[in-house]
Amino acid sequence: MSTPGVRLHIQGSHYMAIADNRQRYMPLPDDRLPGRCQCLDYPEAALLVNPKMRELTGEVDDKYQYSCENKDNRVHGWICTNPPTGFWQITPSDEFRSGGPLKQNLTSHVGPTTLAMFLSGHYAGQDLAPKFRAGEPWKKVFGPVFIYLNSAPIGDDPFWLWEDAKIQMMTEVQSWPYSFPASEDFQKSDQRGNVGGRLLVLDRHVNEDWISAKGAYVGLAPPGDVGSWQRECKDYQFWTRADEDGYFSIKNVRTGDYNLYAWVPGFIGDYRYDVPVTITSGSCIEMGNLVYEPPRDGPTLWEIGIPDRSAAEFYVPDPDPKYINRLFVNHPDRFRQYGLWNRYTELYPNEDLVYTVGVSDYTKDWFFAQVPRKKEDNTYEGTTWQIHFGLNNVSEKPHDDLLLNYMSST
Numbered sequence: 001m002s003t004p005g006v007r008l009h010i011q012g013s014h015y016m017a018i019a020d021n022r023q024r025y026m027p028l029p030d031d032r033l034p035g036r037c038q039c040l041d042y043p044e045a046a047l048l049v050n051p052k053m054r055e056l057t058g059e060v061d062d063k064y065q066y067s068c069e070n071k072d073n074r075v076h077g078w079i080c081t082n083p084p085t086g087f088w089q090i091t092p093s094d095e096f097r098s099g100g101p102l103k104q105n106l107t108s109h110v111g112p113t114t115l116a117m118f119l120s121g122h123y124a125g126q127d128l129a130p131k132f133r134a135g136e137p138w139k140k141v142f143g144p145v146f147i148y149l150n151s152a153p154i155g156d157d158p159f160w161l162w163e164d165a166k167i168q169m170m171t172e173v174q175s176w177p178y179s180f181p182a183s184e185d186f187q188k189s190d191q192r193g194n195v196g197g198r199l200l201v202l203d204r205h206v207n208e209d210w211i212s213a214k215g216a217y218v219g220l221a222p223p224g225d226v227g228s229w230q231r232e233c234k235d236y237q238f239w240t241r242a243d244e245d246g247y248f249s250i251k252n253v254r255t256g257d258y259n260l261y262a263w264v265p266g267f268i269g270d271y272r273y274d275v276p277v278t279i280t281s282g283s284c285i286e287m288g289n290l291v292y293e294p295p296r297d298g299p300t301l302w303e304i305g306i307p308d309r310s311a312a313e314f315y316v317p318d319p320d321p322k323y324i325n326r327l328f329v330n331h332p333d334r335f336r337q338y339g340l341w342n343r344y345t346e347l348y349p350n351e352d353l354v355y356t357v358g359v360s361d362y363t364k365d366w367f368f369a370q371v372p373r374k375k376e377d378n379t380y381e382g383t384t385w386q387i388h389f390g391l392n393n394v395s396e397k398p399h400d401d402l403l404l405n406y407m408s409s410t
Helices: 160-175 340-347
Strands: 005-007 013-019 022-025 037-039 045-048 060-062 075-081 084-090 113-115 146-151 193-201 217-221 238-241 247-253 256-263 271-279 284-292 354-356 386-388
Touching: 075 113, 075 160, 084 160, 146 160, 193 271, 217 247, 238 247, 256 284, 271 284
Parallel strands: 193 284, 354 386
Antiparallel strands: 005 113, 013 022, 013 075, 037 045, 045 060, 075 084, 084 146, 193 247, 217 238, 217 256, 256 271
């Protein structure tokens, strides 16, 4: 794990901002001391029982609730309201982060602490721990990250500092790669290359013609198997999103050999362009039209959820009122509430989830994560879910023409 970070002087600096809808006054470090909090199921989570800010009484503080996907992890930090002062960490590029655009990493949390996560096994385990053979050479440039301080006259709205930080973030993104690093291992813009093209989808059970891969995630990552970018943690990755018509452009790519990978929201599976892409200094490679054919053996009979690598459409229960973070009440990220795994046991105390296709509603009847059931002795047991569906005609051929497709959140 690689975790450079900054811890600020506490006076007045306890308003944290990670996104437009994820910002709040945070507890103080003393609130995590014995007598002021109750330890929960793991050391990072604590119930505030006697915080200095009384309005936080009864809330859960847990640094993992403030994690963020790499693709969205551009700016986060703190505001001191008197005098109005901001401290911000800006990461213009996530090319050096591991695990691809959907990998979750820590941001800011009680301290006030601000972290720059480069390598982390959080939410993934040993698959994202770099492994080296005896004598294997390796080097990688992490960063640089940009520390931005801003301020406003006393009496001005201190929360405007967040808006200013976002403006500065966009400036830094447009300035990447920086020209000032002296290391020869940090390639400047004229040493890098660019790749462009168009991604289309061919799924004849949906449309006989090509479909533009609208909003597809397209990236260059080290050569590997289909989907291997999710486990890659030793080199660099470069990602973008295709436009409405499937056109994409990946700029400022470091020299080297890559595979081009993609996935398209709304379609199952992963795409890999099988011919390696070699980036040289100053190259501008036009890939032309690339066609992704999603895996299938026949028409879809039924589907649970949306194949978009998110569990947002499934049922996320309300948290136990005794263990709540008010920031995430009625929030798109309500799945970050503490203790939701125990809510499954309350909903299914004896029998596991049974989903009936054509009757059940996945927004209400499909739990967002497959979790174990808590037993009376405080141990856990595995759960087995069932999907019931009718099938009027069954083919006895070795390779059935029917594709039974469901999207679970596990």
